[in-house]
Amino acid sequence: MPQIKLEGLSRYYRTGAETIKALHNISLTIESGEFVAIVGPSGSGKSTLMNIIGCMDRSTAGEYQINGDAVDALSSDRLAQIRNSTIGFVFQSFHLLSRLTALRNTELPLIYSGTPKRERQKRASEALEKVGLKGRSHHLPTQLSGGQQQRVAIARAMVTQPKLLLADEPTGALDTHTGEEIMSLLRELNKGGVTVILITHEAEVAAYARRRLEFRDGQLITDSALSSQQ
Numbered sequence: 001m002p003q004i005k006l007e008g009l010s011r012y013y014r015t016g017a018e019t020i021k022a023l024h025n026i027s028l029t030i031e032s033g034e035f036v037a038i039v040g041p042s043g044s045g046k047s048t049l050m051n052i053i054g055c056m057d058r059s060t061a062g063e064y065q066i067n068g069d070a071v072d073a074l075s076s077d078r079l080a081q082i083r084n085s086t087i088g089f090v091f092q093s094f095h096l097l098s099r100l101t102a103l104r105n106t107e108l109p110l111i112y113s114g115t116p117k118r119e120r121q122k123r124a125s126e127a128l129e130k131v132g133l134k135g136r137s138h139h140l141p142t143q144l145s146g147g148q149q150q151r152v153a154i155a156r157a158m159v160t161q162p163k164l165l166l167a168d169e170p171t172g173a174l175d176t177h178t179g180e181e182i183m184s185l186l187r188e189l190n191k192g193g194v195t196v197i198l199i200t201h202e203a204e205v206a207a208y209a210r211r212r213l214e215f216r217d218g219q220l221i222t223d224s225a226l227s228s229q230q
C-alpha cells in the first residue's frame with residue numbers, strides 16, 4: 001500500500017466570481033521511504049499540495065489516502081492525531097517560538113501529545129543531538145544562526161519520530177553552504193527510512209531527491225526519477 005495516494009485530486013479557491021484552480025486533477029502515489037522534490041513556478045500549487053498531503057487542508061474534489069485511509073472520511077480529531085504522530089513539518093522561515101530555548105521548542109510536539117516532562121526532555125535532547133546541536137539546547141532562536149535554527153525546526157519535526165517529513169522551501173532562507181548542510185541532514189533522515197517530500201525552486205536542492213514532480217498552473221506536468229548525484 002502506498003504511503004500517499006492522490007486520485008483526481010483538485011483544490012479550487014472561490015474568490016468572488018472567480019475560481020482559482022490551485023490544483024487540478026492530480027493523481028500520484030508516493031511509497032514509504034521515497035525522497036521527492038516538488039518544483040514549479042510561484043503560484044503553481046506546490047504549497048497547496050503540501051498542505052493537503054500534510055492534512056492541514058482538504059481537497060475540493062478527488063481523493064487523498066494516507067496509509068490506505070481516505071482522509072475525507074476521517075474526523076478532525078483523527079486527522080489531528082495523524083498530523084501529530086505521523087507527519088513532521090519544516091518551513092522556510094523555521095517557525096520557532098522566539099521566547100523558548102532550542103530544547104523547549106523541540107519539546108513542543110511532545111507537550112501537545114501529553115508526554116511526561118522527563119521523557120519529553122530526554123527525547124528533545126536526543127533529537128537536538130541528532131541534528132548536531134548538542135551544546136545549544138539552552139540557546140534562544142536569536143542566539144542561533146539560520147542554519148542552526150533550521151536544525152532546531154528539524155529536531156522539533158522529528159521528535160515524534162514521524163514516518164513522513166514535509167518541507168516547504170527548507171533552504172530558502174539560507175546561504176548555499178548552510179543549505180547544503182540542511183539537505184545532507186534531510187538525506188540522512190531519508191536513509192534512516194523517513195519519507196521526505198520537499199518543495200524547492202533550486203535545481204541543486206532538487207538534485208538531492210530521487211524523484212522530481214514538476215507543477216505548472218495547478219497541474220502535474222512531469223514526474224521523473226532522478227539518479228542520485230550525491
Ligand SMILES: Nc1ncnc2c1ncn2[C@@H]1O[C@H](COP(=O)(O)OP(=O)(O)OP(=O)(O)O)[C@@H](O)[C@H]1O
Binds near residue numbers: 040041043047048
Ligand atoms: N487561500 C487562498 N485563497 C485564494 N487563492 C489561493 C489561496 N491560497 C493559494 N491560492 C492560490 O492558489 C494558487 C497556488 O498557490 P500556492 O501557494 O500553492 O503556490 P506555490 O506553488 O506554493 O507558490 P510559491 O512558489 O510562490 O510559494 C495561486 O494562484 C494562489 O494565488
Ligand SMILES: [Mg+2]
Binds near residue numbers: 046047048
Ligand atoms: Mg509556496
